[in-house]
Each structure stands twice: as C-alpha cells, then as structure tokens.
Amino acid sequence: xxxxxxxxxxxxLAGASLAACVCADAGLQxxxxxxxxxxxxxxxxxxxAITSWQICVGYPATGEDTRYANLxxxxxxxxxxxxxxxxxxxxxxxxxxxxxxxxxxxxLMQSAQAQRGLLTVGNGKAFCxxxxxxxxxxxxxxxxxxxxxxxxxxxxxxxxxxxxxLARPAGAEGTP
Numbered sequence: 001x002x003x004x005x006x007x008x009x010x011x012x013l014a015g016a017s018l019a020a021c022v023c024a025d026a027g028l029q030x031x032x033x034x035x036x037x038x039x040x041x042x043x044x045x046x047x048x049a050i051t052s053w054q055i056c057v058g059y060p061a062t063g064e065d066t067r068y069a070n071l072x073x074x075x076x077x078x079x080x081x082x083x084x085x086x087x088x089x090x091x092x093x094x095x096x097x098x099x100x101x102x103x104x105x106x107x108l109m110q111s112a113q114a115q116r117g118l119l120t121v122g123n124g125k126a127f128c129x130x131x132x133x134x135x136x137x138x139x140x141x142x143x144x145x146x147x148x149x150x151x152x153x154x155x156x157x158x159x160x161x162x163x164x165x166l167a168r169p170a171g172a173e174g175t176p
Contacts, residue, residue: 030064035096040073041163042160051076054081058083083108095108097121098123100122128148132151
C-alpha cells in the first residue's frame, strides 16, 4: 500500500503561530520527507500533464533516496533519477540538491534556472540567495525551511497558503 505524507496534514493544520517549531515536532527529519510534503502543496505550471513526480537527485546518490519508493502524492507515484553536473533536467519536477557536492550543485543550478517548472530544493539560506526555490534548514535543531518567493513566481509555481505559513521568512536567522 502506498505511503501518503500524513504528517503534512498535521503541519498544515497547526497554523502560522507554531510554524517555527512544528516541523521538528512533526518528526520531519529528512529532505525526502520535506519534499514529499512540498509536492502536496505546490502546483506546477503543467500540473495536469504530470503522471508521476520525477525527483532528480544530484550526485552523490544516497540510500535515503529509497524513501520515495512507495510514496504517492496527489494520486501520482514518485520516481527517482540521479543526475550529475552535465545531465539534462528535462522531465524533472523536483531537483533535490540537499546531498549534492558543491560543484555538482552549482552546475545543476545553472541549468535549472533556465527551466520553468523545476522546483529546486537545497540546504541553508545561501541556497535561496543563489536562486534555489526551497531552502531546508537541516542543520538547524529546529528544522524548517525558507521559500524564495520571487524565484517561485518566476518559475511559474503557485504555492498553497498553508505551506507559506509554515515557511520561515527568508533571512530570518533567529526566528523561533
């Protein structure tokens, strides 16, 4: 039976006042858990044409990628493709650079910025500063994420208000 990210429903119902601590309290500990939730609340420019969520993961590959195997979000399964610095990104809905080495991430971000409808996810606020769309705070004990709103708009996405309420304001260092 496919696994659905039920923890995101709890997150969405928690409300803005708890946004900073909800992510850690809900048990979201891996980029894969966050990304499966993002897919629930982000709508792609060509959303109706998508039959499966292709997650392109920047090298090096990790064993964590298997967490996508049985996921189904919005009635579509996940597939994973590993990509290197020179690989094409056509067909990818999400580019997961959370585990990629710096050289691979830089090269893939250059390719990704020209592609509409590609949700780029990486680590830390610097990732949003370089054009990334969602920046996880995996090294922060409170967890959480930031959303690059201008980048999201330019890439053609619409994001449900529930997800926006859970995000930390961009650049908020000490935001609880």
